[in-house]
Amino acid sequence: MATLKYSRQRESIKENLMHRRDHPTADMIYTDIRKIYPNISLGTVYRNLALLSDLGEIRKLTVDGGADRFDGNISPHNHFTCRRCGAVLDLDMEDISRIKQSAEQRFHGVIESYSVNFYGLCENCTEKS
Amino acid sequence: MATLKYSRQRESIKENLMHRRDHPTADMIYTDIRKIYPNISLGTVYRNLALLSDLGEIRKLTVDGGADRFDGNISPHNHFTCRRCGAVLDLDMEDISRIKQSAEQRFHGVIESYSVNFYGLCENCTEKS
DNA sequence: GTTTTTGCAAAGTATTTGCAAATGG
DNA sequence: CCATTTGCAAATACTTTGCAAAAAC
Numbered sequence: 666m667a668t669l670k671y672s673r674q675r676e677s678i679k680e681n682l683m684h685r686r687d688h689p690t691a692d693m694i695y696t697d698i699r700k701i702y703p704n705i706s707l708g709t710v711y712r713n714l715a716l717l718s719d720l721g722e723i724r725k726l727t728v729d730g731g732a733d734r735f736d737g738n739i740s741p742h743n744h745f746t747c748r749r750c751g752a753v754l755d756l757d758m759e760d761i762s763r764i765k766q767s768a769e770q771r772f773h774g775v776i777e778s779y780s781v782n783f784y785g786l787c788e789n790c791t792e793k794s
Numbered sequence: 795m796a797t798l799k800y801s802r803q804r805e806s807i808k809e810n811l812m813h814r815r816d817h818p819t820a821d822m823i824y825t826d827i828r829k830i831y832p833n834i835s836l837g838t839v840y841r842n843l844a845l846l847s848d849l850g851e852i853r854k855l856t857v858d859g860g861a862d863r864f865d866g867n868i869s870p871h872n873h874f875t876c877r878r879c880g881a882v883l884d885l886d887m888e889d890i891s892r893i894k895q896s897a898e899q900r901f902h903g904v905i906e907s908y909s910v911n912f913y914g915l916c917e918n919c920t921e922k923s
Numbered sequence: 924g925t926t927t928t929t930g931c932a933a934a935g936t937a938t939t940t941g942c943a944a945a946t947g948g
Numbered sequence: 949c950c951a952t953t954t955g956c957a958a959a960t961a962c963t964t965t966g967c968a969a970a971a972a973c
Contacts, residue, residue, distance in 0.1 A: 670927050670972050691963080706930045711963060713928095729856045729909075732962060745901065757900045764890050768912050771886045772874065777914035780858075783897050785906035799947050799952050820938080835955045840938060842953095861937060929970070938961075945954065 674698070674705050675713040682723055682737035688744070688753040690732040728753060728782055743780075747787035756783060803827070803834050804842040811852055811866035817873070817882040819861040857882060857911055872909075876916035885912060 677698050682689070689697070695710045714735055717723045726734040728746045734753050736744075743756045761781065769776050806827050811818070818826075824839045843864055846852040855863040857875045863882050865873075872885045890910065898905050 668926075668973090672928055672971080674929075704930070706932095708931075708964075709929055712965095715964090725858075727856060727858045729854075743897065745897070745903070745905065747903070748906070756897050758893075758897045759899075761890075761893050761896060764887075764893065764910065765912070767890060768872065768874070768885050768887045770888075772912075773917040774874070774876070774920050775914040776874065776912050777877070779910060779912040781893065781908060781910050783894070783901075783905050783908040785904040788902040791903050797948090797951075801946080801953055803954075833955070835957095837939075837956075838954055841940095844939090925973090927970105927972070929968105931967095931969105933965085935964070936962080938959105940957100940959070942956095943954105944956105945952105947952075948950095 672713075674702060674709050675716070677701055677705075678710060678713045679717055679722060679737070682717075682735055685737070686755065688726060688734040688736050690734055692732065694735065726753065726780070726782075729784065743783065745783040745785070745787070747790055748784055749786055749790040752787050752789075754787060801842075803831060803838050804846070806830055806834075807839060807842045808846055808851060808866070811846075811864055814866070815884065817855060817863040817865050819863055821861065823864065855882065855909070855911075858913065872912065874912040874914070874916070876919055877913055878915055878919040881916055881918075883916060 678694060681694055681697055691707065691710050691714055694714070695705070695707050698705050698710065714723070714725070718725045718735070721739065724736040724739050726736055726744060728734060728744070731751065738755070741762065743758060743761070745754045745756050746752070765776060765779055768779070807823060810823055810826055820839050820843055821836065823843070824834070824836050827834050827839065843852070843854070847854045850868065853865040853868050855865055855873060857863060857873070860880065867884070870891065872887060872890070874883045874885050875881070894905060894908055897908070
């Protein structure tokens with residue numbers, strides 16, 4: 666049955682994710698939440714991130730190099746990862762969802778989702794080049 | 795100066811990658827190469843894959859869930875990953891490289907590359923649903 | 924009271940690295 | 949010879965998991 670029960674840890678994790686725009690790793694969230702719940706464990710953070718992601722309440726981002734990132738913004742949008750500082754940023758760009766239809770055209774199977782990641786140097790790191 | 799020296803292990807790894815279309819993980823390549831060089835170590839496989847990837851002779855693919863994949867085909871193309879069997883397939887689809895310009899339009903930084911991954915069920919797994 | 928969630932620690936993957944020996948040029 | 953590469957093993961990074969206690973309902 667797996668009825669879902671409330672937990673303040675989970676609530677706090679979601680809350681944390683909703684109020685930041687930096688696409689943190691599980692560990693970054695853990696560090697942050699510990700200021701409120703000093704006894705929370707990293708395992709609990711991972712468990713709840715997986716659960717929230719399965720529920721579709723948050724989004725998990727797999728980017729090149731390093732740990733997975735998490736995003737409280739589930740509306741369709743794409744990301745940029747800076748190869749120098751590692752920052753993961755939202756990209757403000759026109760809708761490209763037609764690439765899904767484009768991929769489906771000659772594909773024999775079911776395409777359920779897709780993810781687009783851009784890489785390069787962010788504004789900050791470009792200046793410091 | 796880091797002058798590049800020949801190594802049959804590296805040659806064999808590249809050769810292996812060039813003759814398969816299944817986007818293997820480092821470990822899959824390791825298993826295969828050991829039939830030819832039984833003493834090769836997994837570390838050597840990882841080192842050479844990283845080197846070849848840095849040289850631009852092969853491509854490293856980071857996909858959701860699990861180990862990185864490697865592709866001997868460096869011409870621009872996109873991939874599909876099956877959530878059931880884990881297979882990573884090439885997608886035969888129209889050119890979508892304009893999404894890069896689209897992303898650059900309002901972005902203050904440098905976009906050097908991008909990767910597009912589609913997810914769902916492959917033909918085989920769709921039938922068995 | 925029963926079920927879910929937690930904290931802790933240990934285990935499980937995936938990948939990298941230090942070092943002495945082997946190989947390449 | 950000198951520089952690079954290798955094999956091996958240990959180390960690291962990230963994530964999952966077993967279990968008894970705590971919290972939710």
